[in-house]
Amino acid sequence: xxxxxxxxxxSYPRDVVVRVLNESYDHPTAYTVYERARKIKPDISRGxxxxxxxxxxxxxxxxxxxxxGEFAHYDGHTEExxxxxxxxxxxxxxxxxxxxxxxxxxxxxLVVTEEKCIYYGYCNKxxxxxxxxxxxx
Amino acid sequence: xxxxxxxxxxSYPRDVVVRVLNESYDHPTAYTVYERARKIKPDISRGxxxxxxxxxxxxxxxxxxxxxGEFAHYDGHTEExxxxxxxxxxxxxxxxxxxxxxxxxxxxxLVVTEEKCIYYGYCNKxxxxxxxxxxxx
DNA sequence: CTCCTTATCAGTAATGATTACTATTATTAT
DNA sequence: ATAATAATAGTAATCATTACTGATAAGGAG
Numbered sequence: 001x002x003x004x005x006x007x008x009x010x011s012y013p014r015d016v017v018v019r020v021l022n023e024s025y026d027h028p029t030a031y032t033v034y035e036r037a038r039k040i041k042p043d044i045s046r047g048x049x050x051x052x053x054x055x056x057x058x059x060x061x062x063x064x065x066x067x068x069g070e071f072a073h074y075d076g077h078t079e080e081x082x083x084x085x086x087x088x089x090x091x092x093x094x095x096x097x098x099x100x101x102x103x104x105x106x107x108x109x110l111v112v113t114e115e116k117c118i119y120y121g122y123c124n125k126x127x128x129x130x131x132x133x134x135x136x137x
Numbered sequence: 138x139x140x141x142x143x144x145x146x147x148s149y150p151r152d153v154v155v156r157v158l159n160e161s162y163d164h165p166t167a168y169t170v171y172e173r174a175r176k177i178k179p180d181i182s183r184g185x186x187x188x189x190x191x192x193x194x195x196x197x198x199x200x201x202x203x204x205x206g207e208f209a210h211y212d213g214h215t216e217e218x219x220x221x222x223x224x225x226x227x228x229x230x231x232x233x234x235x236x237x238x239x240x241x242x243x244x245x246x247l248v249v250t251e252e253k254c255i256y257y258g259y260c261n262k263x264x265x266x267x268x269x270x271x272x273x274x
Numbered sequence: 275c276t277c278c279t280t281a282t283c284a285g286t287a288a289t290g291a292t293t294a295c296t297a298t299t300a301t302t303a304t
Numbered sequence: 305a306t307a308a309t310a311a312t313a314g315t316a317a318t319c320a321t322t323a324c325t326g327a328t329a330a331g332g333a334g
Binding site for chain 2: 064066068082084087093095096097098099100101102103104105108109110111112113114115116117118119120121122123124127
């Protein structure tokens, strides 16, 4: 006995959420994760999805992505990477290039354990659309 | 006449919001901005604050900061800079060091117009607390 | 294997930040 | 000044997320 800690138990609903995250490469919102989870376990509840998304992000098994849009997005692939968000269509693209952490930060005595870099702009598709528009004007 | 565009008008409530943002260096939440605006114009409404915060961030006159916490924060100082968030106390520190935008992004054809980098870790105060704790254990 | 503790769940109710709405006010061009 | 309409105060509505509750089940101890 002694020190019976609050530990994580394995459960099917949680596994379903993890599986959905692992199989998704489009940075789904919580609701989209819920919809996909329901295809596997139709009676999974919203609360379960939200609770597990929170637990998983807190334990760094998933990434929380706040892009400035209405909803939060989730990424089950935790290899270090950044994201590019198209301001026109909202598409999120993975950027597998490690951004340099400014030395200034550690010089200030701050201890950095994580970083989240989001780049904004226009994706290839939307970039082209703009060009066409300009021609019309 | 011709082309009567939707233009921004100057208004006192909007000026109040701008002034609060300019005078705040602690990255206030929308509600904090509202509280501070009320000290200047007691009958300013929440809707006005939210609407103007949205307009100001859309026009890049203010920065929207989503740190993973419960609320969004706002920063009226738009000189290019990043932020450091303490995972313990939540304090947000300005980092005036420009992070390098990975070349890979433009190589992918993506057009970058903005970037938001948030670093997470422990501030000087919380770092020290942890040290003391470790000694006890 | 059985018992026990309690983490987790499904389902539902509640929360509360943000947005929408509406009648009114105020800004700017003419 | 007048007209046109952007912006506001105040309030109601929205809806993503969280909290709650009784039931279930994971997993350690014996």
